[in-house]
Amino acid sequence: MKKFVTIRDVANAAGVSINTVSRALNDKPDVNEETKEKVLKVARELGYVRDATALSLRYGLTRVIGVIFEDSSNPFFSEVFKGIEMKAREHNFNVILMNTEKDYDIEEDAIKTMISRRVDGLIITPTQERFEDIESLANLNIPTIILGVHFKELKLPEVHTDDVTGGFLATDYLIKKGRKRIVLLNGLSYKSVAQMRFEGYVNALRDNGIKYLDELVYEIPEGVESAYNKTKELLLSGLRFDGMFCFNDIFAIGAIEALKEFGKRIPEDVSVVGYDDISYAKYISPSLTTVAIDKILEGQTAFELLLESVKSKAKMTAKEIVLDVKLIERKSA
Amino acid sequence: MKKFVTIRDVANAAGVSINTVSRALNDKPDVNEETKEKVLKVARELGYVRDATALSLRYGLTRVIGVIFEDSSNPFFSEVFKGIEMKAREHNFNVILMNTEKDYDIEEDAIKTMISRRVDGLIITPTQERFEDIESLANLNIPTIILGVHFKELKLPEVHTDDVTGGFLATDYLIKKGRKRIVLLNGLSYKSVAQMRFEGYVNALRDNGIKYLDELVYEIPEGVESAYNKTKELLLSGLRFDGMFCFNDIFAIGAIEALKEFGKRIPEDVSVVGYDDISYAKYISPSLTTVAIDKILEGQTAFELLLESVKSKAKMTAKEIVLDVKLIERKSA
DNA sequence: TTGTAAGCGTTATCAT
DNA sequence: ATGATAACGCTTACAA
Helix, strand or coil, rough: CCCCCCCCHHHHHHHHHHHHHHHHHHCCCCCHHHCCCCCHHHHHHHCCCCCCHHHHHHHHCCEEEEEEEEECCCHHHHHHHHHHHHHHHHCEEEEEEECCCCCCCHHHHHHHHHHCCCEEEEECCCCCCHHHHHHHHHHHCCCCCEEECCCCCCCCCEEEECCCHHHHHHHHHHHHCCCCCEEEEEECCCCCHHHHHHHHHHHHHHHHHCCCHHHHHCCCCCCCCEEEEHHHHHHHHCCCEEEECCCHHHHHHHHHHHHHHCCCCCCCCCCEEEEEEECCCCCEECHHHHEEHHHHHHHHHHHHHHHHHHHHCCCCCCCCCECCEEEECCCCC | CCCCCHHHHHHHHHCCCHHHHHHHHCCCCCCCCCHHHHHHHHHHCCCCCCCCHHHHHHCCCEEEEEEEEECCCCCCHHHHHHHHHHHHCHHHHEEEECCCCHHHHHHHHHHHHHHHHCCEEEEECCCCCCHHHHHHHHCCCEEEECCCCCCCCCCCCEEECCHHHHHHHHHHHHHCCCCEEEEECCCCCHHHHHHHHHHHHHHHHHHCCCCCCCEEEEECCCCCCHHHHHHHHHHHCCCCCCEEEECCHHHHHHHHHHHHHCCCCCCCCCCCEHHHHHHHCCEECCCCCCCCCCHHHHHHHHHHHHHHHHHHHCCCCCCEEECCCCCECCCCC
């Protein structure tokens, strides 16, 4: 049925042996110029396209990398992916993308799949629930980059942003704007990112001589709804607060929705700062003051670090690349 | 270096031949129960993982499909992809995702790459600039689904939304809201989608007895900036209009930004309707009235149609799946 | 300069 | 029930 032209077909048509074809195709020196021309011509006419699966088997290298995200449709990840794909394409690598839907079991399966596919390397944003699956990669010595997350427990190369500073910048900005009671709407604390942003929050309070209050700090699961509901709950509970530092822009969007619903003016009554600077942050209303991270760059960096690791056959080490963040001042705070 | 456990390693360790291992691993009937148990145990201990590249070569099937988008970070595509990936995972397929950046040459390269990878099938949103590259797929009889686009020139299976109806719904809604001079901020007209939405726009005007005016119809390239600039230009030119039907939500976002800048009240002065219902459409301000298409479903449908085509070894035919659209009423119109 | 043959990891066919 | 062998498409020693 689906029959591709093989090197053998070309050989027959050109009246030479298959490895002469191979040599010609690969522009090797030990082949007569005329023969080469002829072979190339025949190959073109027949529509020959190299079979990458055969090459993979032959070389034990696939030129495929795997990317495992919790949700590739999340604008943060979709932009990071873009950076990865750009660089990969530039280096003639292809990318298999899989989602875990934040489920450890799916993550484990995805990793197995990637191993089975013999990917040359892997970029992953782990759920961080457990990490035996990631360890198995390290044991197989499959080059792996942890993206967007810091793993204390694992000695693997990581690319992430400076989220302690990010948390600090956001909180400090709110304080400078005169905010005294700043709610931290954080992600779940088993995630390193949440821990780091929390640390930044605490640092900023401390540096500004503001007392840390447990009643202002909340950890909630991902999602707009989640943030919307929690904010509504806080509002209903009568908790007083004049600022919110949200774990990400999605949370900020949910929070703002709830605040508006309660007639709060933003930023007059409550100032809101997000995180990530997803592309629509500037179009929501009020436009979102947020901690920007260069997502494309993060993806590119991850790929380049991975490529390094793929090329050097050395054992993976705990290299850590921390990317800068900056505060983008808009209307919400 | 990177040494994976092979069937041969397992065979040696278990003291059987490689095909006994193969049989055990594949749960074939002709293998002693005890031997099978032993082999399975050894395989587990050694951490054996099947090599998919070898399988691909062996069977001439990769269980990989290719997806070629113009920009996977565009929220429309990233959601469609999610639908594709979900279904693919369910059916034990993997997905290689590539971007064309709206460049025909990159598209052509991407297609070559996919052929080289021997993908079992391909889902593509063509640039529609030319289509020789797509034709080459048809000639190779590689199952291909055209997504989100209607190709008059090609007889290939397509999945797209009912954009004539969509264009009609949007325009008709604006008219029912009392709008008389409705700007169509359309995509470039060589794209079938733009043609279809235009057709819907014209139909709605006709059905409502409103005269079509060329001066209200504009075709612009993709991007928020593009829409922002064009809207600003229209405003500056003094063109009168009280409604805008935007080719997509991204355009609507850009248009709204420009309108606000000029002090126009939305929807009082100018009503705006978008298209796609990207996930942030409801969070921009005013929340966007838009024509919703189920992007996840579109992705899932595309995969399922592709799978059909992959399984049936029949020649590809021009099957067309047209998905429903519906108008989501929010605050912008 | 060109051809022959082995091998990458797997499964299917054919023997035993 | 199990083992040896060929084949998938390609590249690379090695021979000629």
